[in-house]
Amino acid sequence: MNDRTRRGERREPSFERGRDESRDDFDMRLSDDDRPGRGNRAPARYDERREAPRRDKRSGGGNGGGGRRRKRKGRSLLGGLFYWTMVLGLWCAIGLGGLIAYHAAQLPPINQLTVPKRPPNIAILAADGTLLANRGETGGRTITIGEVPPYLPKAFVAIEDRRFYEHFGIDPIGLARAMVNNLRRSGGVQGGSTLTQQLAKNLFLTQERTAARKIQEAILALWLERTYSKNQILELYLNRVYFGSGAYGVEAAAQRYFNKSARSVTIAEAAMLAxxxxxxxxxxxxxxxxxxxxxxxxxxxxxxxxxxxxxxxxKTALVAPAEAAERSGAGSVNYAADYVMDVLDDFIGAVEGDVTVLTTIDTKLQASAETTLVEALAAQGGKLSVSQGAVVSMAPDGALRALIGGRDYTKSQFNRATAAKRQPGSSFKPFVYLTALEQGLTPDTIRDDSPVSIKGWEPENYSRSYRGPVTLQTAFAHSLNTIAARLIQEVTPKEVVRTAQRLGISSSLQPNFSLALGTSEVTPVELTTAYATFANGGQSVLPYVIREVKSAAGKVIYARKGSGFGAVVQPQTLSMMNTMFHEVMISGSGTKANIPGWEVGGKSGTTQDFRDAWFVGFTARLVTAVWLGNDDNSQMKRVAGGGLPAEIWGKYMKAAHAGLQPAPLPGGLWRSGPKSIFDNGAPVAAARPPANTQTADSERSWVPPAPQEKNLLQKLFGG
Known part of the structure; x- marks a missing residue:
């Protein structure tokens, strides 16, 4: 069969489809292999395209060939656009993948990632269990979702990430919604970050706003979602997010703004926190x-x-919105909290996790001491040129009940109660008198109040007048400097230093004669501790503020079992000392501060040029020291210990003892008996009423010695 015959056989099917089709249409439907005289496919297509325009020209641009060409050209344009879009998308995907891989490489290996340990919090509680302060970088302890009301975590989900329980760490829908809202400027600028992304940023990244940080944030969010459950992520978030004012975590924020635990917040308060x-x-x-x-x-x-x-x-929450609470005593309790932190390491070492510290601080006494001091300085500080003060109040066993380290903690965090070393003035004299009593003298021992010179040192009395021969009790009550100088000369300065150290003074003391007038510096807490010995029956004490320390799991890490060195003052000597202390409150510089119905002991102290003023006193229930002065050691305007410090002491102590059953001082008050005009074998001037007596109280404080029956030797040889 020849070629024409073959072509004719192949032509029959197309005529069956329709005889009105043109030859061009027919030829275009032929396959490459069927085209006449073509041995391969490619040349056939090329010839067909080349021949088509020629036929178009011959046909004068007929409707058949030209329309088909334009249609094919349109399809090629769309195909090209699709092709290049796919190529561009592929390269973008490759570029994005490379970018993600690069920033992922800057992170630790995924298999080594761990949630950073939250810095430990130290919750410092008062003696009644109420929170005084939090210490640590977070400002509050860790809390679980099970501890808080269910509406608290829901508030964060509602406003920060409504699809939290539906997305996988990144929320494309939320991101798109945020973009649309930002374009519309509705509801403020929205970021589209999920709670998981925010947590990733808080745990691992900085707060910088860069594309690199956002990519790393997304990677870490995916890791968090794969590693933790939704509730675990939400709990981590609630404990790590920052709420301002140094508060990290919802517990710290609730304490900071509402003075309550997150376990007790209302719906309105939860909404405000969220x-x-x-x-x-x-x-x-x-x-x-x-x-x-x-x-x-x-x-x-x-x-x-x-x-x-x-x-x-x-509706209820909207009608009664939350309000920030006043932080009562917030200033002064921080002085106590700082002192807790100063000594905590000595008991438990380095703090590895959240702990709770139960202290001895009484919140009512703390607030009362702060109020009394601040109000007194506000009323009289300006005219008397006194800017600062400190109050230390402790139980006779050494437990600190109130600790005020300054006038305003927000303006000065320096704790004057524990760290400021100041001259105690005459409030140091009890250690001189105690040493003298332990060497055989009594409150009725008489010494001459007259000008004295000890190796060029010539101390004067505050009044610059002299009384002549007086008993030690009178000299102590009226704080006569000459008598204290004579006593330290008799007993030696070194012995006075030993006595003070035995009772709890730990600061360095200079063993010179002027020590009798309190020229060596001590801290208020030291002086209060030493006076506690007179209030507790002669027992040595160590000041303490921590009763117990527990871990977050409730395990007791430390519990106080008692401390001290036993008896350091003999009962008879203690009785004589307390009698002299009591006389100060009856006839001396403490008359303004006496507490009706109570046996009270105390001593004032005023340093040279009125740079320091003290009043330290005690009952069987409480020991308190008040100091006033200026941080730059400048002079006050004649502020003496028996003046403003005694007024502050008296007001505070009267409030502290309100409603308590009066108790006598330990050991009882010493009763004087018949005495000789000879003490330790050394004759003194004949006993007579003290000179320059101005009050009946002063006259009553002097007890003349009664005549004694002579023994046989005295009758035979005289004397």
Missing amino acids: GLVQAPSRLAPNRNPDAAEKRAQLVIAAMADQGLISQAAA
Whole structure:
């Protein structure tokens, strides 16, 4: 069969489809192999394309060939666009993958990633278990979701990440919604970050706003979602997010702004806390309450819209919005908290996890001492040129009940109660008198109040007058400097130093004669500790503020079992000392501070040029020291220990003893008996009433010695 015959056979099927088709249409339907005279496929297509325009020209641009060419050209344009879009998308995907891989390489290997350990928190509690302060980088302890009301975590989900339980760490829908809202400028600028992304940023990254940080944030969010459950992620978030004012975590924030635990917050308070994380500084309720309330209203509305709280609960929360609480005693309790932190390491070493420290601080006494000191300085500090003060109050066993280290903690964190070393003045004299009594003298021993010179040192009395021969009890009550100088000369300065150290003075003391007038510096807490010995029956004590330390799991890490060195003052000597202390309150510089119905002992102290003024006193229940002065050691305007310090002491101690059953001083008051005019074998001037007596109290304090029956030797030889 020839070629024409073959072509004719192949032509029959196309005529069956339709005889009106043109030859061009027919030829285009032929396969490459069927075209006449063509041995391969490619040339056939090339010839067909080349021949087609020629036929078009011959046909004068007929409707058949030209329309088909334009249609094919349109399809090629769309195909090209699709092709290059695919290519561009592929390269973008490769580039994005490379970028992600690069930034992922900057992170630790995934198999080595761990959630950083939260810095430990030290919760410092008062003696009654109420929170005084938190210490540590976070400002509050870790809390679990099971401890807080269910609406608290829901508030964060509602306002920060409504699809939290649906997404995989990154929320494309939420991101798109945020972009649309940002373009519309509705509801403020939104970031689209999920709670998981925010947690990743807080745990691992800085706060910088860069594309690199966002990529790493997304990678870490995916890792968190793969590693932890949703509730675990939410719990981590609640304990790590920053709420401003040094508060990290919802517990710290609740304590900081509402003075309560996160376990007790209301719906309105929970909403305010949830709204706060967007801008902690701008929305802090104690700084900008209006903005904080408006943000909280948005949170409440979101919770109600999402069915997380009922409409009735939302209405109640809107009607009674949350308010930041006043932080009562917030200034002074920080002095006590600082002291706790100073000594905590000595008991438990390095703190590895959250701990709770139960202290001896009485919140009522702490607040009363602070109020009394601050009000007195506000009323009289300006005219008397006194700017600072300190109050230390402790139980006779050494337990600190109140500790005020300054006038205002927010302006000065220096703890004058524990760290300021100041001259105690005459409040140091009890150690001189105690040493003298232990060497055989008694309160009725007579010494001459007259000018004295000891190796060029010539101390004078505060009044610059002299009384002549007086008993030690009178000299102590009226703080006569000449008598104290004579006594230290008799007993030696070294013995006085030993006595003071035995009773709890740990500061370095210079063993010179002027020590009798308190020229060596001590701290208020040291002096209070030493006076506690007279209030507890002669027992040595160590000051303490920590009763117990527990771990977050409730395990007792430390519990105080008692401390001290036993008896350091004999009962008879203690009785004589307390009698002289009591006389100060009856006839001496403590008359303004006496507590009716109580046996009270005390001693004032005033240093040279009125740079320091003290009053230290005690009952059987409480020992308290008050110091006034200026940090730059400048002079006050004649502020003596028996003046403003005694007034502060008396006001505070009267309030502290209100409602308590009066108790006598330990050991009883010493009763004087017949005495000789000879002491330790050395004759003194004949006994007579003290000179320059101005009050009946002073006259009563002097007891003349009664005549004694002569023994046989005296009768025979005289004497």
